[in-house]
Amino acid sequence: xxxxxxxxxxxxxxxxxxxxxxxxxxxxxxxxxxxxxxxxxxxxxxxxxxxxxxxxxxxxxxxxxxxxxxxxxxxxxxxxxxxxxxxxxxxxxxxxxxxxxxxxxxxxxxxxxxxxxxxxxxxxxxxxxxxxxxxxxxxxxxxxxxxxxxxxxxxxxxxxxxxxxxxxxx
Ligand SMILES: [Zn+2]
Ligand SMILES: [Zn+2]
Numbered sequence: 001x002x003x004x005x006x007x008x009x010x011x012x013x014x015x016x017x018x019x020x021x022x023x024x025x026x027x028x029x030x031x032x033x034x035x036x037x038x039x040x041x042x043x044x045x046x047x048x049x050x051x052x053x054x055x056x057x058x059x060x061x062x063x064x065x066x067x068x069x070x071x072x073x074x075x076x077x078x079x080x081x082x083x084x085x086x087x088x089x090x091x092x093x094x095x096x097x098x099x100x101x102x103x104x105x106x107x108x109x110x111x112x113x114x115x116x117x118x119x120x121x122x123x124x125x126x127x128x129x130x131x132x133x134x135x136x137x138x139x140x141x142x143x144x145x146x147x148x149x150x151x152x153x154x155x156x157x158x159x160x161x162x163x164x165x166x167x168x169x170x
Pocket of ligand 1: 094104105106107109115128
């Protein structure tokens with residue numbers, strides 16, 4: 001797995017490292033959330049989450065549908081989109097807008113923090129971090145533009161630490 005940039009800037013809960021380390025915690029969390037909220041954790045929702053969680057990079061709905069389909073029993077992308085909507089609403093996956101693709105979220109998000117996605121153009125991994133400073137800056141910038149945000153998600157494309165370490169100039 002990739003080394004993350006310094007996790008020392010108060011990235012929230014104690015389990016902040018979990019997101020890159022496999023799907024088990026996330027899947028258990030999904031079951032708990034659905035139980036607590038009285039939501040129906042359908043087979044398709046579970047399998048969609050497993051597909052996203054088992055991948056090291058952002059996955060599109062068509063890729064997921066492909067993975068879930070077996071000979072004689074195809075899963076339609078539109079069904080996967082519905083499952084992804086459900087998982088997104090419940091904080092289990094995030095949509096990377098610039099890629100129209102999805103990544104698992106292994107940690108809870110507190111209020112007052114922007115989510116920042118670090119998208120590596122070389123290997124395709126998507127790191128995630130949160131920042132109060134960015135949210136504060138965004139809020140004041142948007143306020144002066146008279147704009148009221150409903151989400152605070154920032155996507156940054158570039159090169160991850162691991163790819164930089166490999167020496168990208170060949
Ligand atoms: Zn997240
Ligand atoms: Zn990379």
